[in-house]
Amino acid sequence: MSIKVENLTKYYGEQAAVNDISFEVKTGEIVGFLGPNGAGKSTTMKMITTYLTPSNGKIFVDGIDISEDSLAVRKKIGYLPEQNPLYNDMNVVDYLVYAAELQSIDKSKINDAVKKMIKVCGLEDVRHKDIGELSKGYRQRVGLAQALIHDPDVLLLDEPTSGLDPNQIIEIRKLIKDIGKQKTLMLSTHILQEVQASCSRVIIINKGEIVADNTTEALQKQFEGQYKTKLIIKQNPKTDAANIKAELKSIKDVEGVKVSSDDDNKTWIIEITNSKGSDTREEIFKKIVSKNLELIELKQEEASLEEIFRKLTN
Amino acid sequence: MNFRNISTIYRKELKSFFYSPVAYIIMVVFLIITGWFFTSNLFVMGLVSMRGVFDVIPFILLFFIPAITMRSFSEEKKSGTIELLLTKPVTDMEIVVGKFISNVVLTALTILPTVVYVVSLSFLGRLDFGAIITAYIGVILMCSIYISIGLFASSLTENQVVAFIISFLMIFALFMLNKVLMFMPTFLVTILEYISSDYHFLSISRGVLDTRTLIYYFSGILIFLLLTKTSLEKRKWS
Numbered sequence: 217m218s219i220k221v222e223n224l225t226k227y228y229g230e231q232a233a234v235n236d237i238s239f240e241v242k243t244g245e246i247v248g249f250l251g252p253n254g255a256g257k258s259t260t261m262k263m264i265t266t267y268l269t270p271s272n273g274k275i276f277v278d279g280i281d282i283s284e285d286s287l288a289v290r291k292k293i294g295y296l297p298e299q300n301p302l303y304n305d306m307n308v309v310d311y312l313v314y315a316a317e318l319q320s321i322d323k324s325k326i327n328d329a330v331k332k333m334i335k336v337c338g339l340e341d342v343r344h345k346d347i348g349e350l351s352k353g354y355r356q357r358v359g360l361a362q363a364l365i366h367d368p369d370v371l372l373l374d375e376p377t378s379g380l381d382p383n384q385i386i387e388i389r390k391l392i393k394d395i396g397k398q399k400t401l402m403l404s405t406h407i408l409q410e411v412q413a414s415c416s417r418v419i420i421i422n423k424g425e426i427v428a429d430n431t432t433e434a435l436q437k438q439f440e441g442q443y444k445t446k447l448i449i450k451q452n453p454k455t456d457a458a459n460i461k462a463e464l465k466s467i468k469d470v471e472g473v474k475v476s477s478d479d480d481n482k483t484w485i486i487e488i489t490n491s492k493g494s495d496t497r498e499e500i501f502k503k504i505v506s507k508n509l510e511l512i513e514l515k516q517e518e519a520s521l522e523e524i525f526r527k528l529t530n
Numbered sequence: 531m532n533f534r535n536i537s538t539i540y541r542k543e544l545k546s547f548f549y550s551p552v553a554y555i556i557m558v559v560f561l562i563i564t565g566w567f568f569t570s571n572l573f574v575m576g577l578v579s580m581r582g583v584f585d586v587i588p589f590i591l592l593f594f595i596p597a598i599t600m601r602s603f604s605e606e607k608k609s610g611t612i613e614l615l616l617t618k619p620v621t622d623m624e625i626v627v628g629k630f631i632s633n634v635v636l637t638a639l640t641i642l643p644t645v646v647y648v649v650s651l652s653f654l655g656r657l658d659f660g661a662i663i664t665a666y667i668g669v670i671l672m673c674s675i676y677i678s679i680g681l682f683a684s685s686l687t688e689n690q691v692v693a694f695i696i697s698f699l700m701i702f703a704l705f706m707l708n709k710v711l712m713f714m715p716t717f718l719v720t721i722l723e724y725i726s727s728d729y730h731f732l733s734i735s736r737g738v739l740d741t742r743t744l745i746y747y748f749s750g751i752l753i754f755l756l757l758t759k760t761s762l763e764k765r766k767w768s
Contacts, residue, residue: 266616269766290619297617301610305549317538318618360615 217243217278217292217369217400224273232258235424236273238295241417243369246396248415249404249430252529256424257404258298259503261374261390264402277370287492291319294363294512298374300356304348307376308339308358311347312365333361337391338414353384364395371396377410389413408525422529435524444517445488445497450510463503466481469494483512531627535620539628540635547598556597557640558704563590578655583644584665584735588728591676592705596697598636598682600690603762607688622762626755630681637673641666647705661737668734671728671747676701677744678754685761701727710733724748 226234234256241247251257262268264275264287268368275282280290302310312330321329328451334343337357342350347358353406356376363371377385392403393414405411411418411432418435420428428435449460457475464486472489490496497516504511547553564583571582606612606646617623651657676697683697684690711719723729727750730743 262613267617267765287619287621290617293617295614295617297610297613299610299754301614303546303611304609305546310545314538314542315618317536318615320532320534320619458625 218276219370219402220276220402221260222274222276224260224263224275226256226268227271232424234263234270235493237421237424237426238273241400241402241430244398244418246401246415248411248418249402250406250411250418250525251421252405252406255421257406257421258352258374261295261402261404262297265293265372266290276315277497285438291366293371294368294371295364295378296359296363296371298378299501300336300359302347302355302358303360305346307346308343308350311358312361313450315362315363319438321366329365331366332459333365336364336395337361338387345467346432352382353387356380356384356388360388361390369399369402371399373401375404375405376403377407377514378520381525387524391436394503416508420525420528428524428526445490445500446515446517447486447500447504447511448513449484449504450488450512451482451484452509455507455509460486460507460509461485463507464488464500467496467503467516469496470500531602531621531624535624536628539620539625541632543632544635546725547632549714553598553636556594559637560590560594560640561643563620564644564647568644572651575716578651578657580648580651580657580662580665584669587669588605588672588705591673592698592701592757594640594691595637595673595680595701596683596694597632597674599677599684600617600693602633602681602692603685603758604688608690614753616762616765621672622759623755624673626681626762627757630677630751630755633681634674637641637677638670647717647751658737662740663733665735667739668731671743672731675704675727675747675750675754677728678751678758679704682711682754682758682761 221240222233222238224237234451237256237260248293249257249260259268263270263503264277264282266282266289266375269283277289278292280289299500303498306314309330313326314350316326316329321330330477334340337360339354339357339361341356347355350358360373360376363373373392377388380388389410396414397399403410403414415432417431418428457477461473464470471491472487474487479482486498488500495516497514501511501514535598564586567582567586568580571579585712603612606615611738616622646655648662680693680697683700683742686695686696687693704725704727706728707722708729714722724742724746730746734743
């Protein structure tokens, strides 16, 4: 089961929400669809689920053109929309039965399917409660349960953890990871840890265009070796920020220096960017000591996904 | 069209009417008003006739139908559940027809208790059962065409109040057409008369049920159901 998107474009009036994007999600992959708010993630997902029709381009799910047999495609897809809309006045079991019937599951198998979902998604305690009474975490589980009830091969989750508290986020992530083992899974988010925690591949989208499409590791590698050194020095009346900046800049392989003062003017916080692949910690230390300054902290950071994301989408 | 899907939607919709108190309130109000006209006809005027009840029903329907249909699509649009529904392997027309049937059944359930009036009258005097049955058919047909209009109005907006007002105005216009004929140019009179819902209802309640009337109701229902479907599909192109 794969998803293939070719030259997909969607206009809202004059504005292109999604502009000529192409990508492929292979069977069994867990792909993170990452982008700032309003980048076109949801619009793309809505087109894959056949809720919206593309202005241009084609989408294939498991080789089927969604514009030709949209019902067949919908049977293969489990979808959790953004905001997780649910019928608040139905109880959990009734709702799951309804979802199962809409997926044309065999009448004799509906009970088993519902029971299984209640177990997998951990809904035993709330099975007879109205959905409107549930906490956000449980609502999200119900949303996942309805998306999974027909055991779809393709799962599309639009911001599955938004609005949850940290504990619920961890639970839902774990659930997604368990479920995602046998499925082709695409999950959209604007939170980076989400991708790092669950996805093997990441597609970064910005202003309707794909800016990066690679495995999580490869993306990190692309920017790897670019270190940032952070140091904190006690302020000293004998010297000033500009002076220190100049001194540090004179070190070989240092590309940029940013000096700022902390709130009560006791320390300087300095950020140093190095040229690729170089480590300047030793020289920095020697320099600081030679100037008779007191070093409080010195640490080196590798470019994180977060920085890559910011670089790509700014 | 897949009948299983229609029946799934129909059952869910009918149940969900009874999750909220609105359905009960509307039913009670309906029965109070028709009951008032029944008793005043019987005890004040001493008539053994369903006339009073059938005369007032078209007026009640003007408010009654918009009130039950207004939430059909608006609520799903507002809460976003429409997105879930429309991405399930169900066609838009199956959804529309399922919701239509559930509304028709709810109105039929509301009207059903008025059969008690007929039964009690039958002890008091001779009734023309043929005419009464035809009149009931007429009421159901009138409800059905109004419901299809109400569904269309509900599919246009996510605001239930707006849906109520739109469907009330449309139904009111359809109802009033044969009452403003004297102000219309002569060449339009027959057309407007044919479009008017009350004109057909009057002829049915007189006991006349001809194909002209049936074609009117069924084509009207079909047109508005198709319009509703088109309005749902609009999301794809906007």
